[in-house]
Amino acid sequence: MEKNKIKIIEYGALTSTKGGIESYIITQLRHINKDKFQIDFLVPNEYEELAYEHEIKALNSKIYRGYIRWKNSFWGHYYTLYKFFKQHKGEYDIAIGNYLDLQNINFLIIAKLFGVKVCIAHAHAGNNLRKNIKRNILVKFNRCVLSFFVDKLFACSKNAGNWMFGNKNWKEIDHYIIENSIDYNKFLFNMKKRIELKHNLNLELGNTLVIGHTGRFAEEKNHEFIIDIFNEIVKVNKNAYLVLIGDGVLKEYIEAKINKLNLSEHVLLLGECSNINELLNIMDIFLFPSKTEGLGISLIEAQINGLLCFTSEGVVPDEVNFTENVNFISLDKSAAYWAEKILEKDYSRKVLKKSLLISKYDINNTISAVEKILLEAIK
Incomplete structure (x- = not known):
């Protein structure tokens, strides 16, 4: 059956942190029909262990540490991508680039030049923080050349697709909303x-x-503001506690801020956890004031658990609110305002109707749709 499988190579999907893209990838990999699809991954030639690496390999996916990052070596980046596709020429039917922004589509360009039949760009973020002129120029250039090298566009939401690829490309190139589904x-x-x-x-x-x-x-998750909001909550409710799950480059900085505000006895830093689904049970409120989000899969998980959620108005797409249990507040509002809105709510859990649970975000409903798209793409 191996020779009849559709072989897919993915880029930009895996880091050492268990973030949203990594969660999307492993959930899809667990449920996709492995008699029909073989999904492998191309990652930087670095040696840190990747999120879910052992499970990915146990699911018979290959991980190639096969390219130099663009920021580390401009020519080295192109050469190592060229070397990979030359070595694996004719092996892959589909190449998927997973992106948080569009300043680099070199993987898909070289994949197409080496004859990969279907190249797909997948937007996993929306309204990101484009802070410099160079990034804006690269994004505009890549939008112009996108249609020459990319056959299909995927996005976690309409907002993410329009923001990343531009309205013109999103309309003219074959495109699909691929929901960040969960079990x-x-x-x-x-x-x-x-x-x-x-x-x-x-x-x-x-x-x-x-x-x-x-x-x-990371900056886009806005942990500093989370601490500011929680500091205001503790002023009113001394029995309030904050549970932070995750890791990343700003963790030490946030920990220092917690200590400076004398909140260490009220904040639990649990690091990366494999049992997030269980830890949601201890929470009463889910706080998610991101500066940028393509959709916000954590909000979907929290709603399934019945949690009252608070997130960023105008940043997180409205369609994430499939239970009507998400409260949107502007990031222009103060931490004290957020705290006031949180404390005035009844945070008892809401038992969801089965019709909401079996939703478009249920992996059992969406994986067949993804498989159909991929099968039709190579016909």
Whole structure:
């Protein structure tokens, strides 16, 4: 059956952090029909362990540490991509570039030049932080050449597709919304786990308010503002606790801010966790004031668990609010305003109707649609 499989090579999908793209990739890999599809990954030639690396290999996917980052060596980047596709010429049917922005589509350009039949650009972010002129120029250039090298566009939301690829490309190139689906059964509220984990984390006070966040410690996730909001909440509710799940480059900086505000006894930094679905059970409020998001898969997981959510108005797409349990607040509002809005709400869990659970975000409903798109793409 191996020779009849559709072989896919993906780029930009994996880092050492268990972020949104990594979560999307591993969920899809667990459920895709492995008799029909072989998905492999091209990552930088660095030696740090990747998120879910052991499981990815156990699922018979290959990981090639095969290219130099563009920022480390301009010519080295192109040469190592050229070398990879020359070595694997004729092996892959589809190349997928996973992007948080569009300043670099070299992987898809070289893939197409080496005869890969279908090249797909996948937008995983929207309204990102384009801070310099060079990045803006590169994005505009890549939008102009996109149609020559890319056959299909994927995006986690319409907003992400328009923002990354531009309105013209999104209209004219064959495009699809690929929902960041999850295995919803894993994220359903579990009272037994809530009691067990609150006991393990010493969060058993009768009227404790637990506010939670999951996400890598990076500027776009806005952890500094999360701490400011929580600081205002603690002024009103001394039994409030903040649980932060994730890791990243800004973790030490945020930890220093926590200590400076004398909040260390109220904040739990749990690092990267493989049981996020279980840890959601200990939370009462989910706080997600991102500066940029393509969709916000963490908000989907939190809603499945029945949590009341607070997120950024005009940043996080409205379609994430499939339970009507998400409150949108402008980032222009102060931390005190956010805290006030959070504290005035009834944060008792909402039991979701089955019709909402079995939604477009359920991996069991979406994986067949993705498979159909990929099968039709190579006909």
